Amino acid sequence: MGKNHKPFFTKHNLKEKKEDPIKELMALYQEKDISGKKKNDKAINSKDDEHALQNIIEKNRKRSRRKTIIFSLFILFILAGSATAGFFYFSRNPIFNQQTVALEIQGPDKVKLGESFEYHLKFKNEGQIDIAKGKVIIQYPQGFNIEKTNPEATDHSWDFADLKAGQSSEIVITGYIINDLAVEEKLTAILQYTPVNFNSEFSKEASFSMILDKPDLELIPNTSPTVTLGQKITLGLKIKNKEKRDFKNIKLVINYPTNFQIQNAKPNYFQDNNKWIIPEIKAESEGDYLSFEGQFPSDMKIENDNDRNKEFVAQIFVSDVDSQFYQIGEQKFSIKIIDQALTAYLIVNGSTENKNIQLGDLLTFSTVVKNNGEEAYKDLTVKTIISYDPLDILDWEKIDDAKYGKIQKTKNSKEIIWTKTQIPELANFETKNEQMITFSLPIKTLEQFKNTNIDSIAQSKLKIISQIILPTITTEINPPIESSPVELTLNSDANLDVKALYYYDDGTPLGTGPLPPQVGKTTKLQIFWTLTNHLHEISDITVSTILPDNIAWVGENQAGSGDITYNDNTKTITWKINRLPKSINEAKANFAINITPTKEDKGKIMKLTGVTTLSARDVDTEELIVKTKNIITSALENDDNYDGSGLVQ
Numbered sequence: 001m002g003k004n005h006k007p008f009f010t011k012h013n014l015k016e017k018k019e020d021p022i023k024e025l026m027a028l029y030q031e032k033d034i035s036g037k038k039k040n041d042k043a044i045n046s047k048d049d050e051h052a053l054q055n056i057i058e059k060n061r062k063r064s065r066r067k068t069i070i071f072s073l074f075i076l077f078i079l080a081g082s083a084t085a086g087f088f089y090f091s092r093n094p095i096f097n098q099q100t101v102a103l104e105i106q107g108p109d110k111v112k113l114g115e116s117f118e119y120h121l122k123f124k125n126e127g128q129i130d131i132a133k134g135k136v137i138i139q140y141p142q143g144f145n146i147e148k149t150n151p152e153a154t155d156h157s158w159d160f161a162d163l164k165a166g167q168s169s170e171i172v173i174t175g176y177i178i179n180d181l182a183v184e185e186k187l188t189a190i191l192q193y194t195p196v197n198f199n200s201e202f203s204k205e206a207s208f209s210m211i212l213d214k215p216d217l218e219l220i221p222n223t224s225p226t227v228t229l230g231q232k233i234t235l236g237l238k239i240k241n242k243e244k245r246d247f248k249n250i251k252l253v254i255n256y257p258t259n260f261q262i263q264n265a266k267p268n269y270f271q272d273n274n275k276w277i278i279p280e281i282k283a284e285s286e287g288d289y290l291s292f293e294g295q296f297p298s299d300m301k302i303e304n305d306n307d308r309n310k311e312f313v314a315q316i317f318v319s320d321v322d323s324q325f326y327q328i329g330e331q332k333f334s335i336k337i338i339d340q341a342l343t344a345y346l347i348v349n350g351s352t353e354n355k356n357i358q359l360g361d362l363l364t365f366s367t368v369v370k371n372n373g374e375e376a377y378k379d380l381t382v383k384t385i386i387s388y389d390p391l392d393i394l395d396w397e398k399i400d401d402a403k404y405g406k407i408q409k410t411k412n413s414k415e416i417i418w419t420k421t422q423i424p425e426l427a428n429f430e431t432k433n434e435q436m437i438t439f440s441l442p443i444k445t446l447e448q449f450k451n452t453n454i455d456s457i458a459q460s461k462l463k464i465i466s467q468i469i470l471p472t473i474t475t476e477i478n479p480p481i482e483s484s485p486v487e488l489t490l491n492s493d494a495n496l497d498v499k500a501l502y503y504y505d506d507g508t509p510l511g512t513g514p515l516p517p518q519v520g521k522t523t524k525l526q527i528f529w530t531l532t533n534h535l536h537e538i539s540d541i542t543v544s545t546i547l548p549d550n551i552a553w554v555g556e557n558q559a560g561s562g563d564i565t566y567n568d569n570t571k572t573i574t575w576k577i578n579r580l581p582k583s584i585n586e587a588k589a590n591f592a593i594n595i596t597p598t599k600e601d602k603g604k605i606m607k608l609t610g611v612t613t614l615s616a617r618d619v620d621t622e623e624l625i626v627k628t629k630n631i632i633t634s635a636l637e638n639d640d641n642y643d644g645s646g647l648v649q
Contacts, residue, residue: 100127103191105208111185112215113328114245114318116147116176119208121189124168131163134193136171141187143179143320150174163193177212178320181328185210216242217281219252219314219331222289222352224345225482226338230298231372232263233335236289237314241281242622250278251317251325252290257310259300265292284622289353296337308337338481341373342429346384346466346483354487356623357462359393359535360445366438367466367483371429379419380426381469382437383480387413391460393490394441395448401439446493446534458535458582458620462488491623492536496543496614498629499638500525507641513595515642517634518649519602523595524554527609527632531587533580536620541577546570546610547593550601557591564589573609580616595634597648605646606634 106120121138125131136158140146150172151158158171177185191204222236237254241247254274256262262273267290281287302308311334317325345368346352357363367384371377384405386394389412396407396414403423405416418437420427425435449457464487467480502511502525513523529543541562547553553573557564561584562577575589595606614627632638635646 100125101131101191101193101202101204102126103189103204103206105187105189105206107187107208107210110211110213111177112213112243113181113326114176114178114215114243114247116174116245119173119175119187121171121173122168123163123170123191123204125163125165128165130165130196131193132196134160134163134191136160137190137192138173139188139190141177141179141185142183143177144175144185144187145178145321146173146175148174162196178318178326179212180326181212181214183212185212214328215247215318217247217250217316217318217329218242219316219329220286220354221312221314221331221333222484223333223335224343224484225334226336226343227296228338228341228372229296229300229302231341231343232293232295234291234293235312236291238287238289239278239281239316240286241283244283246280246283247318248280249319249323250281251319252276252278253315253317254292255313255315256294257312259296260294260310260312261297262292262294266290302337310335310337341371342377342380342468342470342481343370343372344368344382344466344468344481344483345370346464346486348464348486348488352484352486354489356491356618356621357443357488358491358625359443359457359493361443362440363394363443363488364438364440365464366436369429369435369437369468371431371433374431376431376433377429377470378427379471380429381471382418382423382426382435383467383469384416384437384439385413385465385467386415387463389459389461389463390456391452393443393457393460393462395444396441399439399441403437403439405437405439443490454534458490458492460490464488489621489623490535491621491625492533492538492616492618494531494533494538494614494616494618494625494627496612496627496629497528497530497532498609498612498632499528500608500632500634500636501528501639502526502636503639503641505640514649516644516646516649517595517597517601517606519597519599521596524592525595525608525636526590526592528590529575529588529612531577531580531614532585533582533616534585535582536618537579537582538616538625539579539619541580541614541616543575543589543612543614544572545612546572548607548610550596550598550606551608552594552596554592554594557589559587559589561587562589564591579619601648604648606648608632608634 101123103121103123106122108117111117121136123136138153138156140156146153153173160169163169179185186207186209188205188207191206192201193203194201218240220238220240222238224233227233237252239250239252252275256274265273265276267276267288276290278287278290296310311332314331314333315327316329316331317327319325347366347368349355349364365384367382369380369382388394392414394414399407401416403418405418405422408415408417416439418426423435423437425433429435446457463485465485466483469480502509502515502523504510511523511525514521515523517523531541531543549571553566553568553571555566557566559575561580562575564573564575566573573591577587580587593608595608597606609632611631612629614625614629616625617623618625633646634648636642636644
């Protein structure tokens with residue numbers, strides 16, 4: 001092969017001889033090699049060959065089944081081992097179950113509108129796995145106003161870092177609701193949390209519903225029960241706040257009966273002829289009367305007796321922070337249209353309003369009779385009826401009636417009656433005439449009741465009404481023309497006794513220094529305060545006085561109940577008691593003072609204290625009782641063992 005001759009290769013496709021596995025099997029069985037050459041000369045017929053072949057195949061199948069069973073058992077063994085390992089693993093490492101986290105909301109079932117209350121949100125990890133982080137989100141009821149939260153919230157939600165297994169936590173939310181009374185007040189809380197061995201976030205939700213009740217704001221009307229067509233009438237309304245919180249921005253709406261013509265109203269925040277916006281009503285207080293004047297037109301037609309009763313409806317609304325108003329109460333009152341023009345007004349101690357009274361008070365009653373019509377009335381009778389329950393607490397033996405009305409007794413009342421015999425003007429009561437009948441009656445003192453049950457005295461009330469009675473001309477009896485009633489409720493008899501003493505009751509000296517006082521020398525005296533009370537429990541009790549400039553506070557004091565304090569700047573002595581139950585009829589306190597007269601005081605009686613004031617609230621009537629006692633002097637008016645003049649020597 002020369003140098004320039006390149007080797008070459010020819011590509012050939014080599015075919016692999018395909019073997020017939022059946023043929024190979026037959027050849028093996030016939031003891032032939034693969035080439036087809038017999039290994040022996042023995043001949044086998046085709047049927048025997050087929051039978052032998054089937055035996056071989058069956059043996060191979062059994063061998064395959066055996067292998068399959070062994071392999072399956074091996075796989076099952078592996079799976080069982082895995083399950084056992086998993087059991088031991090997960091028994092040592094428990095799986096988190098979100099049902100083990102508890103969330104609960106507690107609160108009152110019913111709360112008054114505007115009343116402060118608390119929600120308590122309690123959540124607990126009752127499982128075995130710690131919570132890595134969590135968050136509580138709150139959806140408040142409509143109209144809920146937050147006052148405070150513990151712990152403090154961030155945009156209506158609370159984040160917490162972790163919550164160990166078995167650990168609990170609580171959120172307290174304080175606030176009040178101003179909303180429609182008919183709406184269900186529902187608070188919803190969502191707890192979002194992540195366990196320590198999970199990356200996923202879980203959540204729990206709870207809700208709590210309550211009923212909103214109206215606050216205790218009482219609407220009190222005051223008007224004459226009767227009116228004639230064309231007669232001007234004045235109606236009064238006031239709101240009494242019995243709650244222990246202030247209410248602001250209150251709206252009062254008056255719905256008038258058909259044909260009533262409003263003319264004017266007071267005060268000046270009257271709107272739209274039938275609305276008032278009241279800026280504020282303090283806790284446990286009464287607002288002033290809101291009044292308006294109007295009339296039914298003189299030409300108004302009255303078809304039947306039902307047309308004579310005209311109903312007024314007063315509605316009271318409170319507002320939320322967004323000045324949305326919600327109705328919380330309604331008061332209806334009626335005025336009857338009568339044909340005659342006579343009217344009667346009752347005044348007790350200068351007022352037509354209901355009031356509280358005390359034992360020993362003097363009551364003055366005045367009945368005003370007016371003829372606003374166009375004709376005279378003959379033979380009128382005027383009557384004042386005083387009803388009592390359960391006891392008559394008036395001292396009728398001391399009645400002062402210049403007109404000498406006739407007194408009649410009924411089952412639960414006494415009546416005083418005046419006719420033309422006592423008041424000649426009633427014989428022919430001319431048009432535009434006006435007559436006032438006045439009498440006075442004292443209330444009995446506690447000593448006058450003697451062995452009377454104290455509870456019966458404490459519960460006693462009076463109701464007074466005046467009537468004008470027209471003469472009966474036909475068989476039909478004319479109904480009396482009545483005034484608005486006045487109710488009187490008895491306050492507790494809380495009282496204060498104040499005295500300065502130098503000697504005990506037995507004559508033993510209590511004070512020190514000269515008596516009477518002497519210029520330049522110091523005399524020490526004791527001031528005694530004795531508080532008495534019997535009928536009702538009283539609370540918020542304060543007794544106070546101011547010392548004059550030349551009187552010194554010694555610092556020696558004692559009180560059987562409450563505490564005595566002294567203000568150096570104002571020289572005010574104050575004794576405070578939280579409450580005095582009805583079962584405790586007396587409380588005492590005393591303190592010492594020093595008197596050092598100057599030359600300017602010589603020959604004078606020295607003033608030891610200023611006016612002493614008692615202030616207490618009657619728990620039953622909610623009335624504030626205020627009593628004042630005059631100044632006490634060096635004359636020692638209540639010291640029975642000192643008979644001097646008290647003039648400084």
